[in-house]
Amino acid sequence: MPFTIAIIGRPNVGKSTLFNRLVGQKLALVDDMPGVTRDRREGEAKLFDLHFTIIDTAGLDEGPKGSLTARMQEQTETAIALADALFFVIDARIGLTPADRAFADFARRADKPVLLLANKSEGKHGELGAMESYALGLGDPIQISAEHGEGMGELYDAVSKLVPPTDDEDDEREETDEERAARPIRVAIVGRPNAGKSTLINHLLGEERLLTSPEAGTTRDSIAVEIEWKGRGFRIFDTAGLRRRSRIEEKLEKLSVADALRAVRFAEVVVLMMDAQNRFEEQDLRIADLIEREGRALVIAVNKWDLMEAKPGQISMLRRDADHWLPQVAGAPIVAVSGLMGEGIDRLMQAIVEAYAVWNRRVPTAALNRWFEGAIADNPPPAVSGRRLKLNYITQTKARPPSFVLFCSRADAIPQSYLRYLTNSMRATFELPGTPVRITLREKANPFAHKRKRPN
Template identity: 85%
Template sequence: MSFTIAIIGRPNVGKSTLFNRLVGQKLALVDDEPGVTRDRREGNARLGDLEFTVIDTAGLDEGAKGSLTARMQEQTETAIGLADALMFVIDARAGLTPNDRAFADFARRANKPVVLVANKSEGKHGEIGAMESYALGLGDPIQISAEHGEGMSDLYDALRVLMPEPVEEPEEFDDDDVIVSDEELAQRPIRVAIVGRPNAGKSTLINHLLGEERLLTSAEAGTTRDSISVEITWQGRDFRVFDTAGLRRRSRIEEKLEKLSVADALRAIRFAEVVVMMMDAQNRFEEQDLRIADLIEREGRAIVLAVNKWDLMERKPHLISALRSDADHWLPQVKGAPIVAVSGLMGEGIDRLMTAIQDAYAVWNKRVPTAALNRWFEQAVDANPPPAVSGRRLKLNYITQTKGRPPSFVLFCSRADAVPQSYLRYLTNSLREAFDLPGTPIRITLREKANPFAHKRRRPS
């Protein structure tokens, strides 16, 4: 079982910067504004030969019962409960504050090993603040600079004492020598990003899937800032689900922090295999929804449309079929994408949503046999030949699939730059229908077939 360390401390002392340093990636958002981190985030950390799980937490702060600040502190308390040890971080440049002293008592009451970390210790002012931290009674401070990577060897020594001795494992074969079967691939977690406009109910849905209040939710838009990943097992299948910040129109994004949150959400889309685009049932298929769906298609990810807050809708006959018709009308580039009515709050439609995610993932990975593909191609071209351009007909030779994820094809032809986009759309829609590829992005790349006579010069007349 992995050794777990929670990073705690008041806001803006550099906890997320230290988290990023330990995991070796910029996973957590970092900004000078206090209170950027709200949900707790876990990551696999490595320091020298030490490997452990690290939890980034919201800054310890006092708030009224039921407020967002109070619920952020509850998330921090949960992280402390899960941890085997704590890293209590202070800002050495700012020196000790009353909050540092109060929360040092809080850390002591947790009855777990505590490593006192004096961050931002570089320079003369940092040295003075680090000396003050002895007054907390948490032992010798480890002076570091998480931003510049200074003091990591001292932190290693402090953590090495706390952690159990590593278990010697038998030597393993190189991964390059291991053949991974299709069954093993099928057991790997499906990476799923939940995206949408602010306040569409993304975090509420994930909390219902987990069966706990893992992510902060609020009626106020913009509660989620970081893209938080959680592990979910649903009916024997593993998923890694990313909650993301709401995506607004670019013209409305003014604050630097929101720009960072949006950039983090876009990275989650690029990392995902399936993207669930959530819409508000009462305000569905708005302009921003269409922009988000177009972004997902351009990134080549499998897409599932989820219409949330369905419990608030008046039930009318044929309402679900009307959703299907609206989706195909407004999103022709992902025609046939699965659309599911859900209620993240009440748990309605969750089974259908998870099934749709697995179906979309299977289609996204699909490969078409070359023989069947070229039989289709001949029939499609015979039924609707490409138009002549500048009085010269286009010759389409053959087509082959180069990869899946998403299904991608190369079409060999003459005069690739002259093939109209309208004809490519015809081929794409025909492919989608012939090989049951609903909703997934389809890529067709044009390539000119080599002319064996191109090197011969025309004889002079």
């Protein structure tokens, strides 16, 4: 198990900025408003030749038992328990506060190596605040600026005494086919606010890993968790609820939505979660259309099914509704679940595995062109401006999602309605339900175009 370091400290001292600096990506949301981070987030950190796991945590704060603040504190305590060492971060520009002193005692009680980081130390005001931090009794402060990358050399010297250096040769080795097949499937859970995304993931994990609340907008960052189901690995991303753009006013929500959209782009399968009592609303359809345009495999999960009155034929009605409202992903798997009660979880996971397999499917060229000839014979392309359109042949260029190139004459004249006909026929013939299908038109080169007409 890799060496793990948790970043702790009061709110708004720059913990998430330091996390982003160490992982080399803007994974954690950063804003001037305190308390942006709520769930703990893990990442693979690299500090020169040192490699370790880093955990970003919510700011240490006190709140009444059972409140959201108290449960954020519990997430931080869990991160401390999992860590091998701690980064205790203070704001050097502000200097020590009573909260810093209280939480320094908390860090000491963890009985783990603690590195005191005086963040925002650029300038003379930062120097004075760093000197104050000696009073915490946590050793010499390491003056850094996470935002500007200052002090990373001093941080390396301190961390290297805790973390053994790793060999970079392993990082440069190419991934084998077996390793690629063993990689976890990347799954993003998306939907409108308060659809039950975090509750579902907590049930999959069997623990309260993610904060949940009846209040919409509890989740802010896109948090990744690893699970295993029937011997198969999954990396599941919990995301912030997606509202209509016109309703998003706060800067923080805009950052959360951007983070959720980034999770969709990096996912392989996206689970669109809907509320069973308010399903297929306009925002649900917009999200599904976004997933299709990004070329991701789609699975629809209708959550809170335990609240619905039991009636015969309800699942069949869901199927008809999905095909009616989402014709662009006809046949997408739809599963009724209850994240709170754990109903339908196995069916949902099986649907994810099957959608992933379809998304990776390749169709043999011979079978593809036999279908193509039959499809054209059954429904020839229309003549445009009195001229016949000639479709020559089709081939698959890649999977993930299945993408095809159709060689033809006058590519710009082929109607979209005819391409939809080919797409739907292909879905039915080669069993490609729900996954996006891409058909690119390419005009076949004229072998005589380069020859000049001979003079008379």
